[in-house]
Amino acid sequence: MNGLELLVAAMLSAGTPLAIAGLGLLVNERAGVLNLGAEGTMLVAAVTGFATAYHTGSVSLALAAGAAAGALLGLVLGWLVIWLNTNQYATGLAVSLFGSGFSAFVGLGYVGKQLVETPAPVVPFLSDIPVVGRALFQQHPVVYLAIAVAGGMTWFFYRTRAGLVLRSVGESPVSAHALGYPVRRIRLAAVVAGAALCGLSGAYLSVVYTPLWVEGMAGGRGWIALALTVFATWRPLRILAGAYLFGGVTMLQLHLQAQGVQIPAQFMSMLPYVSTVVVLVLISRNPLWIRLNMPASLGKAFYPGA
């Protein structure tokens, strides 16, 4: 593969975990729940997925286990913030702290273990297209799944009644409640589904992308995914674009290092974090823009009786 092919291929594979987690968080936020537990959820799912893959050897089972672990944490978070009306910031943080502690504890036995690598399936004929063929059509299925989820989500949000109801719950839960929709259950379903996607993303990291278990291996991707939802002004396809952009930044750092650019490795590794801050600043500087696009009840508790 030539340089461009490599870059495109790397952008896709590095952007995918961000895309999936970002899409999951988008579902949460569209229903009005801010999930600061994404990082911890990804970590727990990563270790669950890795352990599953290690013992069963099945990648798809591992991804499913990761998603299930994510959904379970989503259930806990959802119950706390939706039924007990705990502070969403604090609860999400608690899930993140719990997740990093729990994954470090469970993962002790898997540090340094290796998975049997399975080569990604190749799409016949299409992968023979010159220049982009191999980059675009020789990826892990999860990469295409992310694209499908983004497309499906756009259709769901803007073309189906259920999507409209979900968005209404995030915009004005009081109105949705008055129309007879079970606001709390819808929110819980959204939180669980979103957390499952975060889990899938975490499992992809440890089973397909790295594939290794290292303590704290999500490396802030959960937080970057949160920033992505703002960057994308809460639109699924823009999340996909943003994720690949960030994937590119991650790869740029490795690429520059390989080219022998004389910048210390640590400064290169700062790139994704610094670019997240820069992007947040650029997108947030117009408060009206954010206010128009952000789900109106994001982060606010809803009391059905009141």
Added chain:
Amino acid sequence: MIRLEARPVPSLAMSVLSPVIALAVTVGVGFALFLALGKDPGRVLQVFLLEPFHGVRALTELGLKSTPLVLCALGLALCFRSNVWNIGAEGQFLMGGIAGGGVALWITQEGLGVSRWAFLPVLVLAGALGGGAWAAVVAWLKDRFNANEILVSLMLVYVANLFLSWLVFGPWKDPQGFNFPQTMSFAAATEVPRVVRGMRLHWGFAFALGAAVVMWVYMFRTYHGLQLQVGGPSPAAARYAGFSSRAAVWTTLLVSGALAGVAGAFEVAGPMGQLTPHVSSGYGFTAIIVAFVGRLHPLGCILGSLLLSVFLIGGELAQSRVGLPSALTGVFQGVLLLSLLACDTLVHNRLRVGRLR
């Protein structure tokens, strides 16, 4: 059927009791976990919760561990009360440690003769400037560009960590250190004075306790402190009263950044005596739990920091005595905060049995 009913006024008793219940839940989870791991739960819990109090040396170690936690948590309590979600105390802690450690390193290299007590204010100032500057970035981006402080402060933790790593792997590496990523050991003159000879507990502990008292006065006995806090529960009321939310963002972030920075400087010039890549054991994140366990109250933060120090030290002891991984501490911290938040529901609500009439 059990249901929740809103209380007319929040219950003070529940507010105090809630951390106790959360602790009981955490101990219960620990009990089950130890059983599952095939350990004697009674023995492990004794190591975990009681050994850290056993003897004078253990008590001073408890004070040593709680020093950075109190300092970080005080600032966070102020932030959270004002609805400013600074969760990057860890990064501010590191930058304070780098600043304080930098000054100490400079004195060591230049061979300057200073006394420990004369150096202490310099150290505190350097730490406060380092941590404050790091938090000022968050405040500026929040104030000027409306950038979300949660994400910015957290991203800066990663940046601070990498910056520290660059320093100790690069320009500040000890030339005689056999290529280990660490600075040379600081001169004895830069050490934070110890409270008791032969123990690691230093006067930073007293500083932290003093800071808690000052914070209490500021929060509850000054008009300025009140202004900040109105914006938390009721931004509209704060705006109506003419209290500036911009001032709240700047003040809370600068204060909490400076406090976390001082904590970092104490840690570096106190028990560590040099800079390494592992200056913090997650104190900035643990402090978030301390702040909530301490009910966002300065004096509560002292109690909360003691409890979390017990967890930290208990985790280390459990590793050396009963062969349990110290990573367990992280699990318990998470369980504690989650169950605390759940229990806090009872501060604003009460349980009612029976159907709604």
